[in-house]
Amino acid sequence: MYLNKQNAQNELSLLLPNFADKSFLLAISGGADSMVLANLFLALNLNFQIAHINYKLRGEESDLDEKIVFKFCLKNNVKFHLYKVSEIDKKPENSVQLWARNLRYEYFNKIKSEENLHFIVTAHHLNDELETFIINLSRASGLKGLSGIPKNENEILRPLLKFSKEEIYKFAKENNIEFREDTSNQKSDYLRNFIRNEITPQLLKTNESFLENFSKSLTYLNDSKDFISTEIENKRKNLSQKINSKIIFNKEKLDKESDFVKFELLKTYGFDDANEISKIFKSENSSLFYSKGHQLQIARNELIIEKINLEKEDFKEILLPEISQIYLKYFLLSDNFNNEIWKIDLEKIKLPLKIREVKRDDLLFPIGMIGKKKVSKVIKELKLSTFDEEKIKILSDSKDQVLGILPYRQDSRFVANENLKNFIEIIF
Amino acid sequence: MYLNKQNAQNELSLLLPNFADKSFLLAISGGADSMVLANLFLALNLNFQIAHINYKLRGEESDLDEKIVFKFCLKNNVKFHLYKVSEIDKKPENSVQLWARNLRYEYFNKIKSEENLHFIVTAHHLNDELETFIINLSRASGLKGLSGIPKNENEILRPLLKFSKEEIYKFAKENNIEFREDTSNQKSDYLRNFIRNEITPQLLKTNESFLENFSKSLTYLNDSKDFISTEIENKRKNLSQKINSKIIFNKEKLDKESDFVKFELLKTYGFDDANEISKIFKSENSSLFYSKGHQLQIARNELIIEKINLEKEDFKEILLPEISQIYLKYFLLSDNFNNEIWKIDLEKIKLPLKIREVKRDDLLFPIGMIGKKKVSKVIKELKLSTFDEEKIKILSDSKDQVLGILPYRQDSRFVANENLKNFIEIIF
Known part of the structure; x- marks a missing residue:
């Protein structure tokens, strides 16, 4: 889908009809997708704060990521929350990815609750969906694993899931949005990076509208999943x-x-x-x-x-x-x-x-x-x-x-x- | 799944409990998968005949394919049906693939009916399933397109769908089965070949058991599809x-x-x-x-x-x-x-x-x-x-x-x- 302010707003209102009355905590890494998210929330005049985690995984680079987010907050008068991973925090060698994810959601939930905000918002996009789909395919998943990342679950919203990485970069360029290349805290996620670099580009070659079609497939699979779960619950009641x-x-x-x-x-x-x-x-x-x-x-x-x-x-x-x-x-x-x-x-x-x-x-x-x-x-x-x-x-x-x-x-x-x-x- | 005579027989009996009483027309190209299929049917003492189509798409190579199939039939006393595409047959330049498929199924159905056979059998395998899955993914498919090639539909059986190409080649080698490399009549199918050569090998790298897991996912999706269609028909009756x-x-x-x-x-x-x-x-x-x-x-x-x-x-x-x-x-x-x-x-x-x-x-x-x-x-x-x-x-x-x-x-x-x-x- 073409990314502009109107389409982003439509997606948001599909997830949350009364979004204008709510308050949000945006998880911002400083990369293109999250900086676009922050700028969209700004353009839509929404009530939001920003949280950033400096994992200290990439030395000075990590500090530059932090700075770009801080600068955005300062300029736009947005409340900024920072978690700086210290030497004391354990970074397990073999599962940095899992550790980082737990740290992230624990921290975000803490701030959300302290600040009385309604939702956490992340910048996951359509390419992330594709990666997750392939990971789940490689692990014997049923309809649940193959019907997409939840758009709205446990008070976490993901309003950019219908938009491709390409659309997000285009939007960033057209709107002169500053961001840092490769702020990924997923450097250590070998499988996801392999899919991103070796498989996605090939899949995109199979069809000009691959991502758009993939997104439609996900919607359809998700509808199927919802239908099944409704019918199963009906059966549970009857039996x-x-x-x-x-x-x-x-x-x-x-x-x-x-x-x-x-x-x-x-x-x-x-x-x-x-x-x-x-x-x-x-x-x-x-x-x-x-x-x-x-x-x-x-x-x-x-x-x-x-x-x-x-x-x-x-x-x-x-x-x-x-x-x-x-x-x-x-x-x-x-x-x-x-x-x-x-x-x-x-x-x-x-x-x-x-x-x-x-x-x-x-x-x-x-x-x-x-x-x-x-x-x-x-x-x-x-x-x-x-x-x-x-x-x-x-x-x-x-x-x-x-x-x-x-x-x-x-x-x-x-x-x-x-x-x-x-x-x-x-x-x- | 490990391919041997017993497992092949199990798969067949899942598709067709009374398979021993039935008669079959095997579609044999001369490649590893179809020659393995023919040898399995021979080993299981089943009542079958063989049909081969010489598309004349690859000159002398096509004739050598024909010969290897003919030789198998002669040696094992199996009735051999041959369709040689002549100069008169139209080969449309832009859709050879579709033309070949129509020709194939028309011819096989004709022989099946003339010889009073019960089923057509093809050697489609798990790698074919994966290619079809990706093609359908690239085209915005619902559960129907993503739940696998039908194993048993319209009197066509595909008993090798649970076995990978690797298993089939291993079986061919272990049992000294003669076959021709690359008898593919799909040379012209650009998309399928691209997936086979550029995408499948990368997917297999994501997980040692990728194909096995993929096969489980398909089974689960197929069960979901069947459940939905049963429930929808119940609703149709009620409404x-x-x-x-x-x-x-x-x-x-x-x-x-x-x-x-x-x-x-x-x-x-x-x-x-x-x-x-x-x-x-x-x-x-x-x-x-x-x-x-x-x-x-x-x-x-x-x-x-x-x-x-x-x-x-x-x-x-x-x-x-x-x-x-x-x-x-x-x-x-x-x-x-x-x-x-x-x-x-x-x-x-x-x-x-x-x-x-x-x-x-x-x-x-x-x-x-x-x-x-x-x-x-x-x-x-x-x-x-x-x-x-x-x-x-x-x-x-x-x-x-x-x-x-x-x-x-x-x-x-x-x-x-x-x-x-x-x-x-x-x-x-």
Whole structure:
């Protein structure tokens, strides 16, 4: 789309019909796109302030970026907020990009709230959309990842998404807007830069109107996404009811829906693997499934779903219902476990089972070994990353006997032998 | 996906559960992908024949392609069908690609029907999917264009769509399958070759599993597309009824649906422009809209839709209902007409109006000119392409007086003056 004041205003009013009454915090790097954004907000007489982050990633260059933004604010009497990254701020070597993004949004949100502003505004444009689209394509995304950057979400507005980088540069030139070339704080984002330099230029050659057509495609995909989510929510209303903190689906009715509908409905509760979902519908009456944040119990013709809290701070223990099959596939697990089953002898333990944190003097009798070992030692020997190690939980009975280290090691004392009929299955 | 006999068989059985009982015509060019396809069908002991087209586009090379296919058939006792393009066959210079495709499918369908075979099978693979995806992206496509080449449609099967070109070459090598490099009849397809050589290799660099992930995205998009089309058809059932050849929508109910739903429902009848559709709902009671194949009449709380036949062979005339606003935007028009209105004085003509072919001695009194002119001469002066010229129709009254050349010139005699109250509006 052709970028001028009128078109920018139209886009803004589509996002926010009453934009003239609102106040904004503009995230300005000093590059062409953000300086054009600032000038447009000025031309539209809007109520805005500006925030800039000096990441100190490119020495003197970074300071010159800061200066050009400061100069604009001074000249136009716009309130200027600056965050200067200090030596103390940790810059992790392998994920500067992620670090910078978190820093950015934390800072912007802080200023927005301190200054009582309504919206954060960023200068993302159509070329950014294309890069994001290709990144998501390379990562197996569904409609959600392929329908574009949100134009208006979480009080962040992106009014330039319909305009190409070319249009923005043209506007800057025509209006004598000062900006700094390559203020990118994304120097470290290898993938995005690769796409920008090696793929976008080639795509633009395939068709004179490539970006415009791409933008239309995105709009259409976005409409499709919205339609699907409306229809899925209608189905949720028809197929389930809320009782206190529980959501209860009619199993028979839900099973008549397509795999797609089941997936879309259940992924809300963390059940987002097509194979696992098909197990839910094939499993015995009174099985129990765990996702990372929810418990799903099958009882007669119902699926009863309830939230569970696994956050380190809040987690104490989960008492497991007295049910013969318990699916823990999603629970605290990496993807490496598949169809492993622990059979537990009900005559040797006391119900109910519980899932709890590791205790200091927990002991395990490992399978294939005589005698016992400290659980903390067994865990050390697993040689996990800190991340995976922190997710480990203990399965115990009500007398607090350790039945296993979830999901890695079962205790040999409580393994049910082949012919036993009185057992519980823990399924990964 | 890893290509071996088992995985190929699985893919085939997903497309066609009873594939072992069916018979197939394989379209074989002699290249790696199609020769792998032929060898897989052989290894799976399926009932198949082979068809090859020698386009004679690359001289001796084309003959060598033919030979390698013939040799395979001879050795393995497979029935071989050959179409040799002769000097007489027209090869249009600017659209060899389209010509070759039409020729191909016409010939394959002919053989399939003569030999009583069930399916045509082609060797399209995952890299072809990617090329098609990018082509459609460059052309403003919706979910339909971006959800992949149909795996099974119109009795054409494409069982290799999940496998990459790399997998196919690896399989050919491991199984000592003879093939010809670059048998492509797509030499002339500039865009596809550009994508293959300049864009695909760069995309593959973004992620080791790019193609696999891309394939998952396509599956997900395709599921989304299927969900939408199921839900839209449910809505069609709820919002409309069929009475004889007419489809009648409840206007009020339909108007409550989102723009997306209206668009999806009405595009089936050729009303596929969002702006035009919004006009339908804003227009006066008893307006009439024409798409390229349908008539839509607004009557009280109903939209009454009926098919009209505009094919040259069948077209005689359309009698227009006696309605004060008639929208012809879609009718026989290029996109250049927008919001043009012909006001016609009802006191000077005799209803009903009709749309008919040009007659030899039709005369027009052009606006801004004194006197009359032969319609055929006016048309010549418009300097249209043959294509556009053939679509021209005449608007006349029941006495066969020419009211205008649709959509280009109105006749001056019947123009309603500003203050007249008794008129019809023809709106483009």
